[in-house]
Amino acid sequence: MNKKKIPATLVTGFLGGGKTTLLSSVLKQPAGRRVAVVVGVPSGSGIDSEILRGKGADLVDNVRRLPLGNRIYELSNGCLCCTVQTDFQHMMQALAMCYDRIDHVMIETPGTELPITFLKHLNSHSLSALFTIDSVVTVADGSLLAGGGFSSDMNLIHSKVDPNLKHLYRAQLDIADVVLISKADLVFPAVRRRLQSKLQALLTHRPDIISMQHGLVNPDLLFNRDCESEQRLDVDKIKVDEQHIADGFDSVMVKLGRVDSDLLVSRLQMLIREQPVYRTKGFAELPNKMMRQVVQGVGSRINRSYDRCWGEGEQRSTHLQIIGRHLDSERLMATLRVAEV
Incomplete structure (x- = not known):
């Protein structure tokens, strides 16, 4: 019997934008879906996955390691994984073995990187038969975008002159099927509308723009989008010196x-x-x-x-x-x- 492909959502965005908050929100209100969350950790720190486990402690049936791998934790509505790029492919293959217990996979990519490597892995021969890229979601801090920055404080606002940071942030927006404006409750409605208009004019590929207020978003706005992002982006032809950006x-x-x-x-x-x-x-x-x-x-x-x-x-x-x-x-x-x- 042919197994149906598991839809996967890639979540990207700059440091501190609200990616982990988004994933925590989804785990707390999964709308009846069994969600696997994969946290990409370039340094192997595992702190983001620990934060998610702490925030969602009430969701854990048994915080126990499944036999599929020593960094897969079973939750009441799915599972939580922690991975580095070098074993991402193996982690996804392990998740595919749980296809009867998983309805959707959400993959958080590191804030200092573009998700190109993850997209290429998902588009590889071994994974493309198992997963389809439902959408790429870029999380952007609305309170800071409204002030003309892309992250917090003078350190980062001044660093807009750094071409690597400007390129990284713009590329994270350009790759999005959905731009999720986080912390929108900190922005006046009129300012939020102007911000949405500005993003729509800037991003000619017309991603959907939605807001997350008080750390919550309706999961129905994120799932089953069927964007097939790998086809829109023509992943195999993208050549980005991602390592050069991350090395900074x-x-x-x-x-x-x-x-x-x-x-x-x-x-x-x-x-x-x-x-x-x-x-x-x-x-x-x-x-x-x-x-x-x-x-x-x-x-x-x-x-x-x-x-x-x-x-x-x-x-x-x-x-x-x-x-x-x-x-x-x-x-x-x-x-x-x-x-x-």
Whole structure:
């Protein structure tokens, strides 16, 4: 019996735009669909998948590893995977073996890259018989687009003069079947309408433009679009020096012990004033707290929240990923160690 192809949605967009928030929203309201979420991690950090697991803790039947691979977690409405580009093809083949338990796959690509490599993999002979590209969704921060930027703070606004960043951001929009304006609730309706008109004029291939407010979007607007993006984009003919773009970014992994939360934020903001830090994300272990603190930053805008209690026997630590350009990792580590208690 012939198996029906599994539709796949690629989610792209610049650092901090709201990709993980979108995926969390879909997992919490899947509209009856069993969704597999694949998180692309260029550095192998796995922080984004951990954030999703923390936000969707109530969705987990058993946070257990399926026999198909040691980074596939079964959820009540699908599964969550964590992959790097080198084993993406194997991960997708493993998911295809679960075709009777999966209705749709959503793939989050790294914010510092174009999704071309992922598209080419999906269009390869071994995967094109198993998956069809339902659409490419580009997430853009509406509150920042409305102000003329594409990400947060002066660090990134000034970096618009960097041709690599300009090319990356424009290419992420040009490849979209759907542009999802995140944080639209932070933009006045009249400004939002002008922004939509501006994007429609800029993007001549006429992608659909929809809004995400308060971190929520109707999943029906994203699924079953049947865009067959691989045909529109003629993926095999696209030649993009993607590695050259990604090479301009540094990613530093920081592991600390227990920290003072306010002091950690203060030291992060000190670093951001000194170095071009674009994105901060991870978890902090705090004294006298049973819950894990999530640290999320775009530029100097740093938010903190609690997602779940530390598990019994779980190794507790502070684990951050800091992304930017030309970062001084030794200075960065020395500055943040001061926050340990």
